[in-house]
Amino acid sequence: MKVALDAMGGDHAPKINIIGAIEALKNYPKLNHLYLVGDEAILRKEALEHGLNLNDPRVSIAHAADVIGMAEPGAKSVRRKRNSSICVAMDMVKDGTADAFVSAGNTGAAVAAATLKLRCLKGVDRAGIASPLPNEHGICNILDAGANPEAKPEHLVAYAIMGTAFARHVLGVKSPKVGLMSNGEEDEKGTTFTKETFKLLKATPGIDFVGNVEGHDLFETKLDIVLCDGFVGNIVLKSVEATAKAVSKWLKTEIKETPIRMAGALLAQGAFKALKAKSSYETYGGSPLLGVNGVVIIAHGSSTGLAVRNAIRVAVETVEHKINPRIEEAMATLPEPVTTAQ
Amino acid sequence: MKVALDAMGGDHAPKINIIGAIEALKNYPKLNHLYLVGDEAILRKEALEHGLNLNDPRVSIAHAADVIGMAEPGAKSVRRKRNSSICVAMDMVKDGTADAFVSAGNTGAAVAAATLKLRCLKGVDRAGIASPLPNEHGICNILDAGANPEAKPEHLVAYAIMGTAFARHVLGVKSPKVGLMSNGEEDEKGTTFTKETFKLLKATPGIDFVGNVEGHDLFETKLDIVLCDGFVGNIVLKSVEATAKAVSKWLKTEIKETPIRMAGALLAQGAFKALKAKSSYETYGGSPLLGVNGVVIIAHGSSTGLAVRNAIRVAVETVEHKINPRIEEAMATLPEPVTTAQ
Numbered sequence: 001m002k003v004a005l006d007a008m009g010g011d012h013a014p015k016i017n018i019i020g021a022i023e024a025l026k027n028y029p030k031l032n033h034l035y036l037v038g039d040e041a042i043l044r045k046e047a048l049e050h051g052l053n054l055n056d057p058r059v060s061i062a063h064a065a066d067v068i069g070m071a072e073p074g075a076k077s078v079r080r081k082r083n084s085s086i087c088v089a090m091d092m093v094k095d096g097t098a099d100a101f102v103s104a105g106n107t108g109a110a111v112a113a114a115t116l117k118l119r120c121l122k123g124v125d126r127a128g129i130a131s132p133l134p135n136e137h138g139i140c141n142i143l144d145a146g147a148n149p150e151a152k153p154e155h156l157v158a159y160a161i162m163g164t165a166f167a168r169h170v171l172g173v174k175s176p177k178v179g180l181m182s183n184g185e186e187d188e189k190g191t192t193f194t195k196e197t198f199k200l201l202k203a204t205p206g207i208d209f210v211g212n213v214e215g216h217d218l219f220e221t222k223l224d225i226v227l228c229d230g231f232v233g234n235i236v237l238k239s240v241e242a243t244a245k246a247v248s249k250w251l252k253t254e255i256k257e258t259p260i261r262m263a264g265a266l267l268a269q270g271a272f273k274a275l276k277a278k279s280s281y282e283t284y285g286g287s288p289l290l291g292v293n294g295v296v297i298i299a300h301g302s303s304t305g306l307a308v309r310n311a312i313r314v315a316v317e318t319v320e321h322k323i324n325p326r327i328e329e330a331m332a333t334l335p336e337p338v339t340t341a342q
Numbered sequence: 343m344k345v346a347l348d349a350m351g352g353d354h355a356p357k358i359n360i361i362g363a364i365e366a367l368k369n370y371p372k373l374n375h376l377y378l379v380g381d382e383a384i385l386r387k388e389a390l391e392h393g394l395n396l397n398d399p400r401v402s403i404a405h406a407a408d409v410i411g412m413a414e415p416g417a418k419s420v421r422r423k424r425n426s427s428i429c430v431a432m433d434m435v436k437d438g439t440a441d442a443f444v445s446a447g448n449t450g451a452a453v454a455a456a457t458l459k460l461r462c463l464k465g466v467d468r469a470g471i472a473s474p475l476p477n478e479h480g481i482c483n484i485l486d487a488g489a490n491p492e493a494k495p496e497h498l499v500a501y502a503i504m505g506t507a508f509a510r511h512v513l514g515v516k517s518p519k520v521g522l523m524s525n526g527e528e529d530e531k532g533t534t535f536t537k538e539t540f541k542l543l544k545a546t547p548g549i550d551f552v553g554n555v556e557g558h559d560l561f562e563t564k565l566d567i568v569l570c571d572g573f574v575g576n577i578v579l580k581s582v583e584a585t586a587k588a589v590s591k592w593l594k595t596e597i598k599e600t601p602i603r604m605a606g607a608l609l610a611q612g613a614f615k616a617l618k619a620k621s622s623y624e625t626y627g628g629s630p631l632l633g634v635n636g637v638v639i640i641a642h643g644s645s646t647g648l649a650v651r652n653a654i655r656v657a658v659e660t661v662e663h664k665i666n667p668r669i670e671e672a673m674a675t676l677p678e679p680v681t682t683a684q
Contacts, residue, residue, distance in 0.1 A: 071528060073530065146525060149533050150533050181577060182573075182577075183488060183491055183572070183573050183577060184576075186413060188415065190491075190573075191491050191492050191573050192492065194573075214580050214584075215577065215579075215580030215582075215583060215584035216580065216583075216584040216587070217584075218581065218584060219587075220584075220588070230525070231532075231533050231574075232573075232577060234525040234526075235523060235556075235574060235577075236577060236581050238556050238557030238558065239557035239560065239578050239581050239582055239585075240557075240581055240582075240585045241557060241558075242557035242559075243557075243561070243581075243582045243585035243586055243589075244585055244589055245558070245561075246561035246562070247585075247586055247589050247617070247621070248589075251613060251614070251617050254612070254613035254614075254616045254617050255610055255613040257612070257613065257616070260610075260612075261612055261613045262610075263606075263609055264605075264607060264608065264610030264613075266606065267602050267603065267605055267606025267609065268597055268602075268603045268606030268607045268610060270596070270599070270600065270602075270603055271593060271596035271599065271606075272593070272596075274596045274599070275589070275592050278592060279589070279592065
């Protein structure tokens with residue numbers, strides 16, 4: 001079990017990746033080797049600073065001279081910067097040196113590199129990112145969270161199948177429930193796109209499609225996968241995150257208004273900490289890019305060390321449960337028109 | 343200043359409408375008359391129960407025998423139930439009996455009735471709902487929040503102009519800032535639809551277009567209008583609301599875990615209350631349907647009496663500032679291709 005970590009990726013790289021690496025090596029015995037991919041001189045210095053032991057036989061640096069910045073255009077940068085940490089790490093997955101790729105770097109570039117270098121699985125036209133949200137009954141994954149902004153209905157059908165395979169084999173959900181994000185729960189709600197998708201999903205074997213879902217279902221309804229195009233998924237995820245952050249920030253401001261409120265908040269701090277642990281993306285860590293021929297885990301751009309550690313955990317679990325052959329099997333059972341329609 | 347209130351609309355109707363009416367009559371002296379539109383027998387009984395004085399010359403019941411349910415298909419119900427409270431109230435605006443319509447009922451039906459009976463303003467193809475969200479710098483309105491799920495780029499240009507007029511003349515913002523909801527802030531981010539819209543907005547005179555915006559901008563950036571199609575707007579609003587609700591619910595659960603946390607929360611309760619007042623839709627109350635030839639205010643389906651009271655306030659303010667002639671003026675200055683493209 002070997003993981004290639006894009007050590008230069010993320011708003012707070014490389015520090016978070018070094019800390020995440022230390023924690024992952026300590027906590028995941030199934031991780032046989034971790035490659036830190038990035039500028040060797042920088043990484044040696046950071047490893048020394050944060051106490052990562054480079055003499056540990058389970059860790060090594062794979063030099064990559066270049067970095068793709070967080071705001072650079074994804075596909076273009078991948079073609080131009082062949083020696084970037086994202087490209088070098090993805091090449092290691094392609095040639096079998098590593099079993100999985102993990103990055104908190106430029107998502108567009110990671111998706112482009114994965115698609116170009118690893119290619120899609122048999123029967124899959126487009127890869128999709130499954131991003132976890134905390135839900136009262138477990139974890140609800142938004143799929144697609146941004147890999148494919150202008151998806152076609154048949155792409156969402158493939159996402160339903162891939163998401164079901166991921167939830168079943170990696171997350172251990174026996175019968176994963178799949179919803180379609182829409183502007184109302186009634187069957188007839190939606191746009192031309194969602195109505196066509198709804199019809200295809202109803203006819204898709206091997207998935208438990210529960211129909212249209214809305215915002216509150218993300219948190220309150222037993223749901224494992226919520227399907228949408230990457231544009232909507234990206235906006236939903238960012239809006240959810242922004243709302244939680246605003247609520248927390250505004251509550252803090254109100255608490256600071258009086259000493260009594262501050263004393264109260266101190267007494268109740270265990271509740272705030274427990275909520276943060278439950279709801280933070282750091283706990284979930286990584287979003288698999290489903291549909292490519294390899295294991296690719298996308299971590300949040302503003303990842304902390306804890307988030308990187310957990311992204312590595314998701315990578316280890318995803319490799320362990322070998323879902324890609326299962327996705328190909330499931331795609332092969334689909335009736336022709338769904339997989340070949342353009 | 344006369345307002346027709348759909349007294350049968352809302353999950354908790356008619357009670358919330360009676361309570362909202364009492365509060366509005368008490369607090370808004372500019373409200374000369376309030377028509378409670380709905381089943382007379384039911385409304386008389388509820389008025390008695392909640393202490394609404396029907397001898398007050400400022401209030402009267404306008405009988406409507408029928409009700410459109412919250413889950414009924416909008417346009418169809420409007421054609422079938424001509425004696426529904428929504429249709430009767432809208433007819434009162436159409437014939438000049440009332441200056442504004444307020445409803446916490448079926449949004450689809452209210453939009454359909456407004457479009458069918460009042461028609462769109464000159465130069466406007468599609469009406470849009472402007473829904474307020476609390477923002478650190480004031481109020482940020484999502485436009486469209488669901489009236490027009492499959493909008494075209496030129497509809498969003500009209501929304502930019504209508505939203506600017508509303509923010510300037512009703513909300514008193516000197517130079518309203520307009521953003522375009524996208525999956526990234528860089529100019530080149532987005533779909534075919536948002537990129538085309540971006541280009542048109544850049545060329546539209548009379549608006550302060552700040553470019554693409556994301557989730558966190560809704561709360562942290564000085565922004566008055568965020569444009570999107572009604573499908574995305576509806577999903578964003580519901581996701582924001584659901585997140586705030588989930589955070590609050592899960593925090594309560596954690597607080598109840600120990601007596602010390604509960605004592606702390608009691609001491610800090612002023613902070614929770616202040617946050618609720620700042621962030622609740624009840625404070626904002628109503629979302630104007632912009633672009634129809636009349637004043638139409640849509641209130642939240644799960645409105646309380648306070649929310650209905652504030653929706654009536656928004657109606658009074660919108661009538662007072664006569665924005666429709668200003669919208670028509672602004673639309674008339676647009677170059678032809680933007681208003682007539684199909």
